[in-house]
Amino acid sequence: MQRITITIEDDLLAEIDAAAEARGYQNRSEIIRDLARAGLQQSTEDTAQTGQCVAGLVYVYDHAARDLSKRLVQEFHGHHDLALATLHVHLDDNNCMEMTALRGAADEVRHFADHIIAERGVRYGRVVMIPTGDGKQVKSRKHGHRHE
Secondary structure, eight states: OOOOOOOOOHHHHHHHHHHHHHHTOSSHHHHHHHHHHHHHHHHHHHHTOOSEEEEEEEEEEETTSTTHHHHHHHHHHHTTTTEEEEEEEEOSSSEEEEEEEEEEEHHHHHHHHHHHHHSTTEEEEEEEEEEEESSOOOOOOOOSSOOO
């Protein structure tokens, strides 16, 4: 086993400490190892998806973080083919939440979402991917408007 040093925001550490106490962990290392294992398992399950998908990307970020808003806008413009729509919500004086609908190849959607979530200043992020099939056109029902 190796000893490492990490930097964690105070509020995140408080949440980890509260979870450790509630679950009966003896120390921070034990809960952080378990949380890391769970995160890695979830990541493995998420990245196993292939083919076309739609996805919901939700993330909370510090709107005052240096150049973060600019970097996020540049990322979205660079991947305009994946992003369908984004809802922006002001949560408080420091935090904003964005929810984006994505569509495309699962590997491209995953890569883009992971990149957004990993940006410095993004405090929390999650993507939910839903397979849409093998890319074949689905027979549409008539309902008054066209889908492209």
